[in-house]
Amino acid sequence: xxxxxxxxxxxxxxxxxxxxxxxxxxxxxxxxxxxxxxxxxxxxxxxxxxxxxxxxxxxxxxxxxxxxxxxxxxxxxxxxxxxxxxxxxxxx
Amino acid sequence: xxxxxxxxxxxxxxxxxxxxxxxxxxxxxxxxxxxxxxxxxxxxxxxxxxxxxxxxxxxxxxxxxxxxxxxxxxxxxxxxxxxxxxxxxxxxxxxxxxxxxxxxxxxxxxxxxxxxxxxxxxxxxxxxxxxxxxxxxxxxxxxxxxxxxxxxxxxxxxxxxxxxxxxxxxxxxxxxxxxxxxxxxxxxxxxxxxxxxxxxxxxxxxxxxxxxxxxxxxxxxxxxxxxxxxxxxxxxxxxxxxxxxxxxxxxxxxxxxxxxxxxxxxxxxxxxxxxxxxxxxxxxxxxxxxxxxxxxxxxxxxxxxxxxxxxxxxxxxxxxxxxxxxxxxxxxxxxxxxxxxxxxxxxxxxxxxxxxxxxxxxxxxxxxxxxxxxxxxxxxxxxxxxxxxxxxxxxxxxxxxxxxxxxxxxxxxxxxxxxxxxxxxxxxxxxx
Numbered sequence: 001x002x003x004x005x006x007x008x009x010x011x012x013x014x015x016x017x018x019x020x021x022x023x024x025x026x027x028x029x030x031x032x033x034x035x036x037x038x039x040x041x042x043x044x045x046x047x048x049x050x051x052x053x054x055x056x057x058x059x060x061x062x063x064x065x066x067x068x069x070x071x072x073x074x075x076x077x078x079x080x081x082x083x084x085x086x087x088x089x090x091x092x
Numbered sequence: 093x094x095x096x097x098x099x100x101x102x103x104x105x106x107x108x109x110x111x112x113x114x115x116x117x118x119x120x121x122x123x124x125x126x127x128x129x130x131x132x133x134x135x136x137x138x139x140x141x142x143x144x145x146x147x148x149x150x151x152x153x154x155x156x157x158x159x160x161x162x163x164x165x166x167x168x169x170x171x172x173x174x175x176x177x178x179x180x181x182x183x184x185x186x187x188x189x190x191x192x193x194x195x196x197x198x199x200x201x202x203x204x205x206x207x208x209x210x211x212x213x214x215x216x217x218x219x220x221x222x223x224x225x226x227x228x229x230x231x232x233x234x235x236x237x238x239x240x241x242x243x244x245x246x247x248x249x250x251x252x253x254x255x256x257x258x259x260x261x262x263x264x265x266x267x268x269x270x271x272x273x274x275x276x277x278x279x280x281x282x283x284x285x286x287x288x289x290x291x292x293x294x295x296x297x298x299x300x301x302x303x304x305x306x307x308x309x310x311x312x313x314x315x316x317x318x319x320x321x322x323x324x325x326x327x328x329x330x331x332x333x334x335x336x337x338x339x340x341x342x343x344x345x346x347x348x349x350x351x352x353x354x355x356x357x358x359x360x361x362x363x364x365x366x367x368x369x370x371x372x373x374x375x376x377x378x379x380x381x382x383x384x385x386x387x388x389x390x391x392x393x394x395x396x397x398x399x400x401x402x403x404x405x406x407x408x409x410x411x412x413x414x415x416x417x418x419x420x421x422x423x424x425x426x427x428x429x430x431x432x433x434x435x436x437x438x439x440x441x442x443x444x445x446x447x448x449x450x451x452x453x454x455x456x457x458x459x460x461x462x463x464x465x466x467x468x469x470x471x472x473x474x475x476x477x478x479x480x481x482x483x484x485x486x487x488x489x490x491x492x493x494x495x496x497x498x499x500x501x502x503x504x505x506x507x508x509x510x511x512x513x514x515x516x517x518x519x520x521x522x523x524x
Contacts, residue, residue, distance in 0.1 A: 001282050001346055001349055001350055001353065001367060001370060003344075003346045006370060009367055009368065009369050009370045010369055010370050010371065013129075032339070034273070034335075034338075034339035037338070037339070037341075037342050037343060037344050038278065038335060038338050038339055038344075038345070039344075040278060040280045040344075040345045040346060040372035041372065042344070042346070061371060061372045061373070062134060063278060063372040063373045063374055064255075064256055064257045064373065064374035065278045065335060065372070065374055067257055067271070067374075068271045068273050068276045068278075068335050068374055069273050069335050069339050071270065071273070073270070079222070079224075079239070079259075080127055080134075080222050080259075081127075081222065082127075082222050082239040082240045083127050083128075083129075083219070083220030083221045083222050083238070083239065083240070084128075084129050084219075084220040086134070087134065087371075088128070088129065088133050088134075089132075089133055089134065089135070089136055089199065089200050089369065089371055090200055090369060091198045091200060091201075091283060091326070091368065091369055092135075092136040092137075092198065092199060092200070092281060092283060092328075092369050092371040
C-alpha cells in the first residue's frame with residue numbers, strides 16, 4: 001500500500017474549493033502537529049524551513065482524524081465537501 | 093422541489109436509513125438527506141455487519157434480501173509479534189444457519205440498499221446534499237439548509253445521523269465543540285481481490301461462510317489492533333488505532349498498516365491478492381462516557397453521531413447499535429407527531445427507550461472497557477508474552493523442559509511484572 005498511489009486505488013471527485021482551510025498562524029505556533037503523522041491520506045505536510053503547514057484536499061478521505069487530533073482548532077473551515085464532491089468509495 | 097416534511101433525517105447511513113424506514117412505514121412524510129451521490133458512497137467500516145435484530149423484524153428474510161458478502165461462521169483472535177503469532181479460533185454450526193450472527197458487507201452496496209428500502213416505504217431521499225446549518229426558530233429546530241443551495245428544508249423535528257463528527261448535533265448544541273483524541277480511534281483498511289475458491293481454501297470455508305479475525309500486537313506498540321475479514325471474492329484487512337496513541341508515536345497509519353501486512357505469517361494470507369481500494373474513518377471508542385446529549389427541542393441524535401459504539405476488545409459493534417437507535421428515534425418521533433409536540437419533554441422518551449434497550453445496557457455494562465483498552469501492555473508485552481511462552485512450550489532443544497506453571501510465572505515476571513499482570517487482570521475483569 002503506497003500512499004503516493006492513493007489515486008490509483010480510491011476514487012475522488014475533486015472540488016475546486018477546499019473543504020478544509022487552515023489558519024496558518026495557528027499551525028505555525030503549534031508544537032504537536034499530530035495532523036501530519038495521523039492523517040491516513042498524508043494530506044498535511046509541515047515545512048520546517050518555511051515554518052509552514054500545507055493541506056492538500058485532493059486525496060482527503062473525509063475520515064475526521066485531523067478534526068479530532070487538532071486541539072488548537074486551527075481550522076478556519078472544516079466542512080464536508082459539498083454534495084457530490086470528495087471521496088467516492090466503490091466497495092469498502 | 094418539495095421543502096416541507098414531517099421529519100428530516102440527516103445522513104443515510106445505517107442509523108439514518110433505519111430511522112427513515114421506520115417513520116415512512118408509519119406513514120410520516122420524511123426527508124433523508126445524504127451528502128454522497130448515493131447512500132454509502134462516503135461510508136467505510138472494518139467490514140463486519142453484526143446481526144441486526146430490529147431490521148430482521150422489518151425484513152424477516154433479511155439474509156436473502158440484503159446485499160451481503162458472507163455470513164460469519166468462524167471467528168478468531170491472533171496475538172502477534174513481528175515474528176510469531178498465536179491463534180485462537182471459534183466456529184459453530186449455530187452461526188452457520190439463519191438467523192446468522194453477522195456478515196461482511198460493502199457499505200456502498202449495503203447502505204444504498206437500506207436507504208432504497210426507506211424510499212420504497214415512502215421516504216424522500218435527497219442525494220448530493222451536504223447539510224450546512226441547522227435552522228433554529230424561537231429556540232426550536234425548524235429545519236436545515238444545504239450547502240450551495242438557497243432556502244431551507246423544514247420539518248418540526250430532525251434526526252442527526254450524520255456520523256461520528258456530527259456537525260448537526262454540534263450546531264444544535266448537543267455535543268461538545270471539541271473531541272478528545274483519547275476517546276477516538278482511526279481505522280484504515282485495504283481491500284484485496286482474491287478468487288472465491290482461494291478464499292474458501294485458504295481460510296477453511298465452504299458455501300458463503302465467512303471468517304473474521306482480530307489481531308493484537310500488530311500495531312507497533314500503538315494502542316489498537318488489526319483485522320481480516322473475508323468478503324465474497326475480496327478480503328478486507330486493516331488496523332484501528334487510538335488517535336492519541338498514534339499522535340504520540342509519530343508513526344503514520346499507512347506505515348503501521350504496511351508493517352502489519354508484511355508480518356511473515358500474515359503476508360502469506362494475502363498472497364496473490366491485488367489492492368482494490370484504500371479507505372479510512374474515525375470511530376468513537378470512548379463508550380458510555382462520551383455519549384453526547386441525545387435529544388433537544390426538535391432534535392434527536394442517533395448512531396455514531398451519538399457515539400453509540402461498543403468497543404470491548406472482543407467485539408467492535410457499531411452498525412447494529414446505530415440501526416437500533418435510529419429505529420428508537422423514529423418511534424419517538426411517531427409518538428411526538430401523534431401528540432403534536434416536539435419539545436424536549438416529549439423527545440426525552442428516546443433516551444428512556446435507549447436506556448431500556450440492549451444498546452445502553454451493553455454500553456453501561458462495558459463502560460470500563462475503554463479503560464482496559466488504554467493499558468499499553470496489551471499491545472506489546474502481552475502478545476510477546478503469549479508468543480514466547482508458546483515457543484518455549486513447543487521448542488525441543490535438548491535441554492530439560494520447565495514445567496508450564498513455572499514457565500508462565502517466569503515469563504510473566506520477565507516480560508510484564510507480576511504486579512502489572514494482577515492489576516491488568518483486575519482492570520480486565522471489571523471491564524468485561
